[in-house]
Amino acid sequence: MKKKILIFATLFIALFSLYQILYAEQPLTNWLQNPATPLAKDVRTNFWISMLAILPFLLLSEGLLFYAIVKFKAKPNAKPATFHENVRLEIAWTILPALALIIIAFPTFTTLKKMEVPPKSDLVVEVIGHQFFWEYKYPKYEINFAEKPLVVPVNKVVTLNCTSVDVIHSWFVPAFGVKQDANPGRITHAWFKALQTGTYKGQCAELCGALHALMYITVKVVTDEEFETWLEKNKPVPVTPTEATAPVKSKT
Numbered sequence: 242m243k244k245k246i247l248i249f250a251t252l253f254i255a256l257f258s259l260y261q262i263l264y265a266e267q268p269l270t271n272w273l274q275n276p277a278t279p280l281a282k283d284v285r286t287n288f289w290i291s292m293l294a295i296l297p298f299l300l301l302s303e304g305l306l307f308y309a310i311v312k313f314k315a316k317p318n319a320k321p322a323t324f325h326e327n328v329r330l331e332i333a334w335t336i337l338p339a340l341a342l343i344i345i346a347f348p349t350f351t352t353l354k355k356m357e358v359p360p361k362s363d364l365v366v367e368v369i370g371h372q373f374f375w376e377y378k379y380p381k382y383e384i385n386f387a388e389k390p391l392v393v394p395v396n397k398v399v400t401l402n403c404t405s406v407d408v409i410h411s412w413f414v415p416a417f418g419v420k421q422d423a424n425p426g427r428i429t430h431a432w433f434k435a436l437q438t439g440t441y442k443g444q445c446a447e448l449c450g451a452l453h454a455l456m457y458i459t460v461k462v463v464t465d466e467e468f469e470t471w472l473e474k475n476k477p478v479p480v481t482p483t484e485a486t487a488p489v490k491s492k493t
């Protein structure tokens with residue numbers, strides 16, 4: 242009876258996970274969000290390559306373990322085996338995983354380089370981490386705000402200059418394939434090019450204090466026209482000297 246329940250539960254979890262990964266339009270968890278940028282697509286491909294490269298080792302070792310548990314279950318007073326090393330086997334299990342790592346390394350380093358070297362930037366945004374919110378600056382437009390969604394145009398290369406005013410934070414938007422630390426006293430770089438309009442969610446990914454879990458990130462990717470309108474609405478109002486701010490004229 243117990244065995245049946247165990248088998249049924251395992252099967253259920255396996256099938257449910259498979260459904261979640263392959264078919265669910267709105268998965269219950271947010272692991273593996275749909276990639277929304279070329280970088281995120283590369284990251285996803287790398288993820289599957291790595292999975293394929295390491296899965297045989299997991300299956301083989303777990304299978305052997307399971308086999309050994311069943312087959313060599315010790316009876317009382319059983320004599321332990323006395324064999325020692327097997328050089329050929331040891332060479333094989335050193336070289337094969339090393340090969341797997343080499344296979345993983347090529348696409349990984351290619352993607353890492355892509356992340357490090359942004360193409361020509363269409364929009365520069367400064368990202369500043371605070372305990373516990375994000376501040377954004379658009380230096381070109383002199384726009385500056387905090388605790389509001391970042392608004393960017395679709396299909397444009399957005400480069401981020403990240404820093405922090407207090408402790409280390411990390412700007413993490415999974416759908417963009419971007420996770421960049423924001424360090425005090427330093428500027429780190431990241432970039433993305435969102436391929437579709439929409440709202441994308443992220444979160445600070447570096448434990449930064451008591452309210453770390455509330456440092457959400459929202460990015461609104463909009464069309465060019467919508468972005469222009471947004472810029473118009475948010476551009477700074479030029480300060481005209483009023484009586485209160487104008488320099489006091491000396492009475493003569």
Ligand SMILES: [Cu+2]
Nearest residue numbers: 410445449456
């Ligand atoms: Cu943080």
